[in-house]
Amino acid sequence: MDDDFVIEEDEALKSFLPHGFGKQDVKANVALQIERSKRASVHATKVQDDGGYGIANQEHGSITANSHKDHDDDQDDNDDEDEDEDDDEAEFPVSHELVLKTHERTITSMTLDASGSRLVTGSTDCTVKFHDFASMTPSTLRAFKSVDPTATKTSASSETHPIHHVEFNPVSPTSILVVSALPQVKILSRDGEPIGESVKGDMYLRDMHNTKGHISEITTGTWHPTDRDLCVTAGTDSTLRIWDCSVRMMQKDVIVHKSKAAGSAGRTRMTAVAWGASPQGSSSNLVAAALDGSLVMWGGNGPYTRPSAEIRDAHQRDTWTGGLDISFDGRTVVTRGGDDTIKLWDTRKFKTPISTVTHTSTSSQYPSTDIKYSPTSSSIITGSEEGSLHILNPATLKPEFVTPVTPSSPLTTLLWHSKLNQILTGSANAETHVLYNPSISSRGAATVMSRAPKRRHIDDDPNLTTDLSQGLSADAIISPNGNLSTNRQQHSKPLTGLTASGRSRDPRRPHVPLTTPFAKSQPDEKHVRDNIPLSSMRDEDPREALLKYADKAEKDPIFTGAWRKTQPKTIYAELSDDEEEEGREKKKARQA
Numbered sequence: 347m348d349d350d351f352v353i354e355e356d357e358a359l360k361s362f363l364p365h366g367f368g369k370q371d372v373k374a375n376v377a378l379q380i381e382r383s384k385r386a387s388v389h390a391t392k393v394q395d396d397g398g399y400g401i402a403n404q405e406h407g408s409i410t411a412n413s414h415k416d417h418d419d420d421q422d423d424n425d426d427e428d429e430d431e432d433d434d435e436a437e438f439p440v441s442h443e444l445v446l447k448t449h450e451r452t453i454t455s456m457t458l459d460a461s462g463s464r465l466v467t468g469s470t471d472c473t474v475k476f477h478d479f480a481s482m483t484p485s486t487l488r489a490f491k492s493v494d495p496t497a498t499k500t501s502a503s504s505e506t507h508p509i510h511h512v513e514f515n516p517v518s519p520t521s522i523l524v525v526s527a528l529p530q531v532k533i534l535s536r537d538g539e540p541i542g543e544s545v546k547g548d549m550y551l552r553d554m555h556n557t558k559g560h561i562s563e564i565t566t567g568t569w570h571p572t573d574r575d576l577c578v579t580a581g582t583d584s585t586l587r588i589w590d591c592s593v594r595m596m597q598k599d600v601i602v603h604k605s606k607a608a609g610s611a612g613r614t615r616m617t618a619v620a621w622g623a624s625p626q627g628s629s630s631n632l633v634a635a636a637l638d639g640s641l642v643m644w645g646g647n648g649p650y651t652r653p654s655a656e657i658r659d660a661h662q663r664d665t666w667t668g669g670l671d672i673s674f675d676g677r678t679v680v681t682r683g684g685d686d687t688i689k690l691w692d693t694r695k696f697k698t699p700i701s702t703v704t705h706t707s708t709s710s711q712y713p714s715t716d717i718k719y720s721p722t723s724s725s726i727i728t729g730s731e732e733g734s735l736h737i738l739n740p741a742t743l744k745p746e747f748v749t750p751v752t753p754s755s756p757l758t759t760l761l762w763h764s765k766l767n768q769i770l771t772g773s774a775n776a777e778t779h780v781l782y783n784p785s786i787s788s789r790g791a792a793t794v795m796s797r798a799p800k801r802r803h804i805d806d807d808p809n810l811t812t813d814l815s816q817g818l819s820a821d822a823i824i825s826p827n828g829n830l831s832t833n834r835q836q837h838s839k840p841l842t843g844l845t846a847s848g849r850s851r852d853p854r855r856p857h858v859p860l861t862t863p864f865a866k867s868q869p870d871e872k873h874v875r876d877n878i879p880l881s882s883m884r885d886e887d888p889r890e891a892l893l894k895y896a897d898k899a900e901k902d903p904i905f906t907g908a909w910r911k912t913q914p915k916t917i918y919a920e921l922s923d924d925e926e927e928e929g930r931e932k933k934k935a936r937q938a
Contacts, residue, residue, distance in 0.1 A: 376795070379795045437747075438737055438783075442782050442784060444782070446465075447487075448489040452758055454469060454508065454509055460514070464479070465778075468512040470508040471508075473492050484795060485799040491537070495534065496526050496528060508526065510525045510564065511568075513567070515569050519536060521534070522536065528563065544560075547561040548561065559597060560583055561583045564581045566580050568621050570621055576598070580616035584605065586616060603636055606640075610638060614640075615637040621646060621672075631644075638658075639661045639664075639665065655693075661684065665684030665707075666683075667681055667684060675723065688704075689701070700741075701742055714759055722764075725738065735748070735750075735751050735771060752775055755773045755774045755775040755777075756773065757774075759772040766787060768787050
């Protein structure tokens, strides 16, 4: 018998048995998760000297260009192009992406705080979503809070309005400017709690200088670049209003834009506004665009009685200029109009555009079409009708890099964060894409993809949990004598078109209360009649009830019984017919 007894290792059994006891640490394969978030090999190449460009998709093997490219190019040229594309992807943070699907309709605006830890998005579904990158994992990409800033009641039938603009305060990230389709603007905290609200002006006053607020819908707004207490809003009442948030949203200044367009009666709609600072220490610039095609600039510190420069025909009249931004040094202004053009302006010679390019606009359907400078103003980003991200040259406005983000769905809002070095896009299909590059981007989406996925829990399914923030509904209570079949029918399958709390997903649909077993039952009439005093009086006529006691009061008076024997009889004077006629004539004479 051998002393050394060797057992062969069974790899299948070894992998099945646990390696240890107790709670096991979940380790993430960071390299694999980041590799999964890598976007498809989609790039743009210039094919014409006059600014034409094409979009090539290597994954599907298709090529789309402004001018057809020969398929028999040399292999050396293709290698050179691939190297150039790799350089472009390394320069711009577009190689990887993180997709958030928290809204139900078109995303109109988004903002990030200065640290890049909290993302707030607004949509036409009338909600503002709050996202925290610090609490996200690759398996829990959701908003931690949803706020309807225009709802005045807790019921689903309350009036709601779409969100036009949301923006963190660049100096104090504790407050958020929220502009909805109302004449009033709201200030929310970074947790979604209301801080302040502006007042509504008197719509019956003709002179807008005398009103205390907007009299019609506000289209957009922005914060002062250096003063934490000042913000400006643009409205459809042809005014810009500067608010002091430190004194309960008090109106500080009113800027009335008098339109010179024929037939406008001096009024128009303000479509976009931007407030840019100058790093040289000079005064800031306040630039606004209007529906009559004009572009107006004021000194940021006032006075605002007269604009410092105005261009009447900056864009075509009656087209919505939704994109407007000022460069980092405050010297150039870029606008994207509804006339399918992008124009670059010099604030020192605010008369004619420096550059003009043709770019299809989506402002007829989505007014919040953005165009933004990069943090260093070395590039300009904007979206397209096809759902592509265009990175333009800040001098010539020609595309340097084009990549599809949401094909067949227009990009409506964009943001390039300076600290994260990540590009965020919002599209018409309610998706938020966070584009990043692990080598040049920091935190944000890169941190989320480096975490271990969270294990699925039963509480993650909203159909199996109760939203206690809306209160405990009566239909969730099972009564001993109630109809149990009703509860089974209501919870046998998820309710289509309703949230977890029973509210309608469509803000236009009124709230229909659920029928509970308590509402179906009728009160016991015999119990009410026997135990509640005077309950029968609810069904009686009060006049008939009093006349029943008329004979009894005459025969057996209760209150006049003390002087029944001593009560004198009433004696009426006897008048003749002549006296009666004289009395009637005197009465008629007095009435005449």
